Amino acid sequence: MKLVRSLMLLLCLSIVIAACGGEATPTAVPAPTTAAATPTTVSAAEATATVEVTAVAEVSPTVPTTTTTEPAGGSLVVYSGRSESLVAPLLELFTQETGIAVEVRYGDTAEMAAQILEEGDNSPADVFFGQDAGALGALSDRFVTLDRSLLNLVDPRFVSSEGTWVGASGRARVLVYNTDVLTSTDLPASILDLTKPEWKGRVAWAPTNGSLQAFVTALRVSQGEDVAKQWLEGMIANDVKVYESNSAIVKAVASGEVDTGLVNHYYLFALKKEQPDAKAANHYFGNGDIGSLVNVAGVGVLKTAKNPEAAQIFANYLLSDGAQLYFADKTNEYPLVAGIITNPAIKPLGEIITPNIDLSNLKDLQGTLELLQDVGAIQ
Amino acid sequence: MRFRSRRWSALFLTISAGLIALIMVLPVGYLLLRTSEAGSSAWAQLQRPSTLRVFTGSALLAITVTAGSLLIGLPLAWLTTRTNLPGARIWLTLIMLPMAIPSYIGAWAIIAVLGPRGLVQQWLEPLGVERLPEVYGFWGAAGALILFGYPYIVLNVRVALRKLDPALEEAARSLGQRSSQIFWRITLPQLRPALAAGSLLVILYALSDFGAVSLLRYNSFTRAIYLQYRASFDRTGAAVLSLLLVGLACGLLAAEALSRGRARYYRSSAGVSRQPKLVALGVWRWPALIFCAIVVVFAVVLPIVAIVAWLIIGLRAGQTWNLQLTDLANSLLAASLAALVTIILAFPVVFLAVRHPSRLTSLIERATYIGYALPGIVVALALVFWGANYLPWAYQTLGLLILAYAVRFLPQAIGSLRTSLLQINPRLEEAGRSLGQPAWRVVLSVTLPLLRPGIISGAALVFLSTLKELPATLLLGPTGFHTLATDIWNNTAELRFSQTALPALLLMVAAGASLALLLANERKT
Numbered sequence: 001m002k003l004v005r006s007l008m009l010l011l012c013l014s015i016v017i018a019a020c021g022g023e024a025t026p027t028a029v030p031a032p033t034t035a036a037a038t039p040t041t042v043s044a045a046e047a048t049a050t051v052e053v054t055a056v057a058e059v060s061p062t063v064p065t066t067t068t069t070e071p072a073g074g075s076l077v078v079y080s081g082r083s084e085s086l087v088a089p090l091l092e093l094f095t096q097e098t099g100i101a102v103e104v105r106y107g108d109t110a111e112m113a114a115q116i117l118e119e120g121d122n123s124p125a126d127v128f129f130g131q132d133a134g135a136l137g138a139l140s141d142r143f144v145t146l147d148r149s150l151l152n153l154v155d156p157r158f159v160s161s162e163g164t165w166v167g168a169s170g171r172a173r174v175l176v177y178n179t180d181v182l183t184s185t186d187l188p189a190s191i192l193d194l195t196k197p198e199w200k201g202r203v204a205w206a207p208t209n210g211s212l213q214a215f216v217t218a219l220r221v222s223q224g225e226d227v228a229k230q231w232l233e234g235m236i237a238n239d240v241k242v243y244e245s246n247s248a249i250v251k252a253v254a255s256g257e258v259d260t261g262l263v264n265h266y267y268l269f270a271l272k273k274e275q276p277d278a279k280a281a282n283h284y285f286g287n288g289d290i291g292s293l294v295n296v297a298g299v300g301v302l303k304t305a306k307n308p309e310a311a312q313i314f315a316n317y318l319l320s321d322g323a324q325l326y327f328a329d330k331t332n333e334y335p336l337v338a339g340i341i342t343n344p345a346i347k348p349l350g351e352i353i354t355p356n357i358d359l360s361n362l363k364d365l366q367g368t369l370e371l372l373q374d375v376g377a378i379q
Numbered sequence: 380m381r382f383r384s385r386r387w388s389a390l391f392l393t394i395s396a397g398l399i400a401l402i403m404v405l406p407v408g409y410l411l412l413r414t415s416e417a418g419s420s421a422w423a424q425l426q427r428p429s430t431l432r433v434f435t436g437s438a439l440l441a442i443t444v445t446a447g448s449l450l451i452g453l454p455l456a457w458l459t460t461r462t463n464l465p466g467a468r469i470w471l472t473l474i475m476l477p478m479a480i481p482s483y484i485g486a487w488a489i490i491a492v493l494g495p496r497g498l499v500q501q502w503l504e505p506l507g508v509e510r511l512p513e514v515y516g517f518w519g520a521a522g523a524l525i526l527f528g529y530p531y532i533v534l535n536v537r538v539a540l541r542k543l544d545p546a547l548e549e550a551a552r553s554l555g556q557r558s559s560q561i562f563w564r565i566t567l568p569q570l571r572p573a574l575a576a577g578s579l580l581v582i583l584y585a586l587s588d589f590g591a592v593s594l595l596r597y598n599s600f601t602r603a604i605y606l607q608y609r610a611s612f613d614r615t616g617a618a619v620l621s622l623l624l625v626g627l628a629c630g631l632l633a634a635e636a637l638s639r640g641r642a643r644y645y646r647s648s649a650g651v652s653r654q655p656k657l658v659a660l661g662v663w664r665w666p667a668l669i670f671c672a673i674v675v676v677f678a679v680v681l682p683i684v685a686i687v688a689w690l691i692i693g694l695r696a697g698q699t700w701n702l703q704l705t706d707l708a709n710s711l712l713a714a715s716l717a718a719l720v721t722i723i724l725a726f727p728v729v730f731l732a733v734r735h736p737s738r739l740t741s742l743i744e745r746a747t748y749i750g751y752a753l754p755g756i757v758v759a760l761a762l763v764f765w766g767a768n769y770l771p772w773a774y775q776t777l778g779l780l781i782l783a784y785a786v787r788f789l790p791q792a793i794g795s796l797r798t799s800l801l802q803i804n805p806r807l808e809e810a811g812r813s814l815g816q817p818a819w820r821v822v823l824s825v826t827l828p829l830l831r832p833g834i835i836s837g838a839a840l841v842f843l844s845t846l847k848e849l850p851a852t853l854l855l856g857p858t859g860f861h862t863l864a865t866d867i868w869n870n871t872a873e874l875r876f877s878q879t880a881l882p883a884l885l886l887m888v889a890a891g892a893s894l895a896l897l898l899a900n901e902r903k904t
Contacts, residue, residue: 077858083870103858104859106853106865106869110609111756111853111854114614115854118763118767119764119767122774124767208593208602208606210609213609244594244596248490275692365609369606373427378598378606
């Protein structure tokens, strides 16, 4: 059978390629951001650049037959809803500092939360590192209560009220705008003003995106269903432009396709890495405005963890100075532990007066989704 | 004696095919379980006006995509199989490539090139074009899905065309029929099983795809299901919508079953079927070539242009890439294993349905199609549930991942094999058995060689689909098992579009090379 032969040939080929790839080049540490950290601080990227990072992806091409739990000594199993290029170098450092071997799975935060729920008591995961307070909140009853000493490192705004998860880095909601068309003085102090006639057809949003939905949830929680509904209807009546994601919005704003857009603050810096001269800037809404919500990426330790001690050590590590600096430098997010210097191009977290919202209450995404569907924001 | 062995083989086939069908309906079992926990909220979800809108919108999209895929796929299949089109084999490889492009990459490319401020607009700017019309919405999504869907038609129809008995067409010609009449009256009816199998794959694919509809902003079932997962971590809303989708798929499967009829598609008279003569295109060569070129430009060149543009942007920004050969190897390994396993699993199901047709056997065959209409994430989560709780020793191993691929893509193999087997006269097998050979020997020495076109097509379809598969790979792969598709996803999640360019190009090169290797087996014997 020639066909079987050619499939076998492909199989052999893949094994040969894997053998060549076994000497894979080390994972490239992306260049530090153009907006370099102030000289007074050591940027985390420089710290990691000196470490010889070996490719985490160096799996042998042979068929793995064991499950993810290793009998000898055991290693920490991390389910990461944050991407590999961000997390892998950090885990390398973690292993070097603590001697704890790590096995990490990557996926989408919401999908991984669903996966952990489906796995039930058989979940191989020890910790979940996700990038949305809503997903962390949904897993709240699968998490252990964390130590007070750990929870106290972070402003209570960014910690689960039940003490089941803790924020590790923050992301602020902003209005990104095209600098060819607008200057910062043209922009409104409140997100609620975007329904006014002068913004007709000039604002973009991503109603299917988790970050925007978290904001709408916050709007419902803080100002009631009616205000939220009126605002959504006002935006739609004002011909708001619909996009699929934050990154699509930032690209559209930079290219002049639309004047402004509602996004998280760090998307602009991701775009500027690729297009340093992109004509876009971030606008923060006024003090305490619901539009300047700060959401978190954070961590929880599972009750079913096979390595509870290692899991605790990992949670502590994410709040250590090194890790906090790393977040600030690598993703331009806000470190949540006091005393870490951030990228000067970004408005400091201390200057953002966030709305009075308990992030643990952002679980009711279902209600938000129903509202978005009812007003026709999501068809 | 002979009858007894036939009964035994039927029993054996029924048992194995039944088991396979059971595996295939695991996702449905999971959905029923989740929905039964929901109670009243499930009803509430059903009664929402948006649910009906999504239902009709999806059905409309799927039908449009299927019609468009037939219009493009049927001529392409005919041109590359039955005519002296210059460079037919190269064209064939090219027109199959869209299957290896993850639909979210394809949709990004469409937006980057044809979007309101895309590449084309920038070229036209000097001519005073400020904005291009919107690509978003129904027609954008339908257009993108047609570009990803027509290859299913091409491969399935090719299988049938390669085995058509030219004697029928020649007889018609000798009776004074014109070429066009021959095509409509003789050729097309013979292609019915192939067209049905291909259409079924396209229509179910259009229902289950997520990348294109989400980026081109058309609210289909899949998008609604994903939003539910994102929003309600209790997974019931998604389960209810998914069951509705299963219902829609069952309706389509029933409709296709009614259209099948009881026609025979193999040669029944004495003599041997010859290879059909190639049609000389003559002056029609040029329009044919232009047609192929247009399809290739939109379906292959356009995404590649967008990918290369990202690559250049990245190079300008001084980015470095590292070529992950391990991930390429993992992709090829997973795809070839999946193709092999899926073809093997398809055999008993197809043999049973074609050689022992009955209510039960066709039910078994259709059951295997249901999972194909479901979005990948639903199938993946279902297998997470069954795997983690009932097969913990197999959970997150390569074995279970390959099984997940098989569950997702089995219909692709079944469609091609079925088309092929229908054209083989069962008398041939009976002749073999009457010579005292055991059934399995007959299948190996008589049937398999004749089935070759179907096996190759089925393997190619599964191979290409596996290369780009994402949700099951992420959720069920062994820890640290990265493929080119997960590389692409990882970089898009990180917003580094220029970083996705390399794995995306590598994916297309790997797909093209593997496809050429598989098609090389199609040599006329």
